[in-house]
Amino acid sequence: MGRKVAIVGFGSTDNSDEARRKDDLKPWRTKVADAFYNILESVDKGIDLKDIQYVVTNYHGESSVEGGSPAELIDALGLAPIGHSLITDQCTGSGTSLFDAYAIVASGLCDVVLIIGWDSRYDSLNRAEKRSLQSNVDFDYHFGYDHYHATDMFIEYFYRWYGKREVLEAFVTYVIQQYWYANRTPKAAWYGHQCPIKKDELLALLDSGDEAGFWRKFKQAVRYVSCDGASGVILVPAEDAKKYTDTPVYIEGVSQKNTPNYVGWPTHYPVKRYDWAAITHTPSDKMCHIISPASWISTEEAFKMAKIEPKDVDFAEVFDLDLLHLPLLETLRVCPRFGAVKFIIDGETAIDGRLPCGTNGGVGGFGKASGADFSNMLVEAVIQLRGEAGQRQVPKHDIAVVKSAGGVGGGGAMSSTAVLRRG
């Protein structure tokens, strides 16, 4: 495994209403620099810019920014001539960055590595790219079908396997919880926004057969914020961590895995070498578009590396847009397969539950800058582990899991997982 690795700096841009009003005035380079200086300020004992030897960054891809090169970003940060790897791996990309940066430090190649995930949603020259479903348009005609349609189709399968009433109750429960966390996270997009729904009222609409009314009301709450933003961390070898801070966070496990990104592949991907049904703990007649082996394998590998069991995890930051966190929670094995809905309805992801989850308001409540999704969760996990989360501080904060997914194949063709431990 090489050297043990620690996080000594962390930071992000501000996604609150007030900050986002200035988004149009700030190109992505400014956002990345804002996050960078926020990260530098967090290093308790200070850090010399000359100590940073390498940078790994990520944006979502699919033309979510106007393009870029490693040189442009290093110049933007004033760090030339150091090395820089630029990754595009969609919503899990900054997890991929973490994996690469971890390997660079663990191997001994570099001692101080900066990771930043970022995105700029509105500077895109080619908006059409955002409408096509992934970049692999070679083999499909998409007729305008995009991520939102894919998510809707996933929900059809969620209804089938989990039960429609149960899925919607879990959805409502989780969104209300996201508001609770976001209102205790000053940088969150939903900070200061009171939750506009009440669970009982919404479920009453559903139970009376007024599904249209349910959605009309519910959509007032599910207003995920897609925004510009950036966040990241600084990695150093564990033996050097105390030079920078008395409260480092250690990376105990890290993994990144990929499985095919064609939406319909889980129902027919006859690679005999892999028993996808067994890997995902799914009966073969339930293999569908929400099954992501990458998520399962990534979690398993990170847990194994960290030598932990599900019972050891105190809280989790999970990619929780729409309902994709249902199967992702199940990969953590904190609940049975197809048991995530009950887990959420029972309040187990709330702050006093078994596994507090999405404690910064979640991906959509904090503010979705896709390239920064994983790094936003990573930063939140570090804040929680250090006991600095204020009103949203989880009671037990020794071990955290950060879990993300990207792409649409199986609801997450790419998946990154990190296991963190308080120093």
Next chain:
Amino acid sequence: MFPERPYCIVYREPIYWRERKGRYRLVGSRCKKCGELWWPRRVSEVCPNCHSRDLEEYEFSHEGIVDAFMLDRISQPLMGTEIYGRERRIIAVVKLKEGVTITPTEIVDCSPEEVKLGMKVQLVVRKLRRANDGNWLYGYMWAPIIK
């Protein structure tokens, strides 16, 4: 005068040309070494099952069943708005006898109320949009099988 293009659609004519067999006849790939079938065609011409690069064309069944469907709920227009208007279209997953699923695709020639899971459908090829040179491009869609 060609219809005005929806602002959000990218036009990649070479891709339509390259993929015309898949798009119009459901031609995927078959590995000549291990016999495995692939949809969509293996553009990389690599079989993930046995790593052979010796693949041939395979025309999939033109009949299948509806595995999942939904009404388009997204406000931004799908391709073909100039032909099909702004009616909510039926987006579907269609499963073929070979086991592959075709998605995203559409159900046509019936109302949403008539669509049922497991309903038998057949391939139809319908107009999708104009190419930059004015020619019509078509896409694979599915209509109920009428006995």
